[in-house]
Amino acid sequence: MKTKVIAFLNQKGGVGKTTSTINIGAGLAKLQKKVLLVDFDPQASLSCSLGIESPTYSIYHLVKNQVLLEEVVIKKDKLSIIPASIELSSLEQEYRTAAEKEYLLKKIIKSIKGYDYIFIDCPPSLGLLAINALTAAHEVYIPVQTEFLALQGLGQLMDTLSLITSHTNPHLQVGGIIGTRFNRRKINKEVVAYLKSNFKGKAFKTVIRENVALTEAPSFGKDIYSHNPESNGAKDYYALCKEVIARTVNK
Numbered sequence: 635m636k637t638k639v640i641a642f643l644n645q646k647g648g649v650g651k652t653t654s655t656i657n658i659g660a661g662l663a664k665l666q667k668k669v670l671l672v673d674f675d676p677q678a679s680l681s682c683s684l685g686i687e688s689p690t691y692s693i694y695h696l697v698k699n700q701v702l703l704e705e706v707v708i709k710k711d712k713l714s715i716i717p718a719s720i721e722l723s724s725l726e727q728e729y730r731t732a733a734e735k736e737y738l739l740k741k742i743i744k745s746i747k748g749y750d751y752i753f754i755d756c757p758p759s760l761g762l763l764a765i766n767a768l769t770a771a772h773e774v775y776i777p778v779q780t781e782f783l784a785l786q787g788l789g790q791l792m793d794t795l796s797l798i799t800s801h802t803n804p805h806l807q808v809g810g811i812i813g814t815r816f817n818r819r820k821i822n823k824e825v826v827a828y829l830k831s832n833f834k835g836k837a838f839k840t841v842i843r844e845n846v847a848l849t850e851a852p853s854f855g856k857d858i859y860s861h862n863p864e865s866n867g868a869k870d871y872y873a874l875c876k877e878v879i880a881r882t883v884n885k
């Protein structure tokens with residue numbers, strides 16, 4: 635299969651971008667897919683959540699051409715990870731006036747071979763890092779917390795996507811909307827209903843329930859399947875992985 639590059643983006647924090655990147659990635663790896671996770675958030679939550687603390691090199695050094703790919707990729711179980719580091723936060727300033735500043739990540743991703751999926755975990759903003767991720771990606775997955783105010787900001791996110799498709803990446807598509815942190819309250823159901831009717835065919839059928847095991851797993855440096863395979867979190871993300879495969883294979 636041709637490599638599918640997917641950016642996980644929502645400028646709101648705490649909506650489940652990192653949790654989804656890790657657990658969809660790990661689930662697809664369990665399903666025998668070759669998966670690379672790129673941590674593109676200076677806060678490095680994805681790296682930390684997988685037990686990677688203070689790596690020698692990160693995606694920052696790769697962007698700056700200071701290291702080779704092999705020196706940066708970390709293998710963990712069946713996953714490959716390119717970690718982030720705090721230096722990434724200075725990238726925007728460093729490349730402020732550079733002509734090709736939107737294409738820094740794309741250049742790197744294009745040179746990486748041998749993966750079925752490359753997932754990019756984005757920071758909670760719509761700045762240069764997010765623009766780089768969207769420029770490098772085939773698709774964007776948008777995790778949305780099924781909560782009050784969750785829909786606020788989606789308009790601005792869609793405006794950013796239009797800017798990208800009219801400038802740096804005409805082929806970018808919304809590959810999926812992921813409802814996260816679902817409880818059984820009325821507001822949760824209302825948000826899910828809204829997503830399903832307003833993003834027809836884009837909202838995944840599987841909605842991720844609020845589940846304490848998903849919060850615990852990162853403190854053990856583990857994905858949800860290794861931490862607690864019987865949890866609702868593991869079941870939901872595994873069901874979502876099957877939908878992801880159905881949507882992406884042979885496309």
Ligand SMILES: Nc1ncnc2c1ncn2[C@@H]1O[C@H](COP(=O)(O)OP(=O)(O)O)[C@@H](O)[C@H]1O
Nearest residue numbers: 647648649650651652653815843844845848849
């Ligand atoms: N379905 C869920 N159930 C319970 N906790 C969750 C769930 N999804 C995410 N979390 C927790 O919520 C917090 C924010 O999630 P995270 O994935 O880091 O969001 P983002 O990357 O969008 O900022 C983390 O502590 C995470 O463990």
Ligand SMILES: [Mg+2]
Nearest residue numbers: 651652675679
């Ligand atoms: Mg995050």
